[in-house]
Amino acid sequence: MTSSSFSVSLPLDPNGMRETHTDAVDVLDKALLASFEGATVMHAFDPTRMVALSHGGPPLWSVGVASHPSGAHQFLTYGLSRAVDPASPFNFELALRVRSSGEAPMWPTLLLRTLARYHLTTGREIKPGQFMDLGGPISQVPCTPEERHTMPTTRMTSVFITAGAKLPTPRGPVEIRNVLGLDPDEQDLLTSVHAARFVEAMRQRDPSLSVALDSPSLAAPGPFRDAMEEASRREGSDCTTACAIPGFRWEDTGKALEITIPATEAKRLHRRIV
Template identity: 30%
Template sequence: MTHDVEDEHAAPGWDAIDAALSLLYPGVEPRHVGYLPPAAFSANLQGCSSYPAAGHWHYVTYGLSELYTPGPDDDREWSGWGFELTLRVVRGSEDEAPGWPFTVLNHLANFINGQGVLVEDGHRMDLRQPVTGHPHTDGPDTGLTVFAFTVDPQLDTIDTPNGKVTFYQAVGVTPEEKTRMQQASTRQVLDQMTGSNPLLVTDPARA
């Protein structure tokens, strides 16, 4: 996606994310949504894009990292929080990416910004409700109530003019899988899941 600059501010961080995605999805125009009020004036994301991938939709956030020109006192090693979020959702016959992941990812961003939470590989968030946001969104009901986080297997970490950005993928898991993660480790359970689900696509229908 080509970033449309609507004002005089350069967006080197945004452009760097776009460049990484254009390598993964050359020539593909994503569905993109913005949030109001935007990140500069709230705990919201600036935006989120969804790309049609093989058998799933791939959502990527904009706004947890520094998208625009950083200030003189900002950390130049890591951009903003140092990460963005991704989510892969199973794709059916629909022609357009479902809306609920845009809402859910923004809710996660609000929590991260509001509480100052740094996401890392192996972290979990127990939402104690469907990860789809059901019934408050158009998402389906599901027994997946926990998000486990891992480095996105295709985007990983990129260098931007504003510093490094790691893409942490949220993976919907069940309470039972969370218990196994507590007994062993998040990484071990996710590794087991990749045997049948290499990209750790979240499928609400599996629970």
């Protein structure tokens, strides 16, 4: 038998310790438990979760998941909202429902952690009705290049955020924002219509707004595409992107986001920032 161990270096500065409001955590746990009858909540904890992000800790206290034997898994972040982590500037958490047979997959946890790091390190929100092109499969982009082959692939390369419920907590209301996956053709459809119209049509097909990596594209010829093209002609579009930089790539190293911007876009981005 072999044994393994790890050590965690805690900051000497007391401000370097993460503060977590357990009463708000309890509310989120109950919301996850309500996802499925008889569900239990499992937490993907980072060993350094007690260290604040500002002192090298992870972006989140946890990502929780509730699973159903049918293959439905509900994931939820803990720590994007100031109700859970008072150091956060935001009042929302991110949720992602996935259809995948067997045990809960790992990639949704990694994706939500990466999106949380983006929000907390840039201070910019991906708001409901906005999307972000990740530059690669949503199930693999959060991993290092050497590890991506260990995760399933998918046609989906963008995340799209939709508004969800608001949960009352002892620390104030927490908005739940849903994360969806889109492929390039679906993204084109989305940008041609009002975001609310697109979400309404998605809910008519699947009220749970679940993500299945191997599902057929909604942009394939058929009723969904026809309805969106008609809506585009009739109403126009209001959907925006959180980051519209051709060739933009990012990698979550676990400590920071490493961003690659093509040289042809660097000057334009500099003008937008300054």
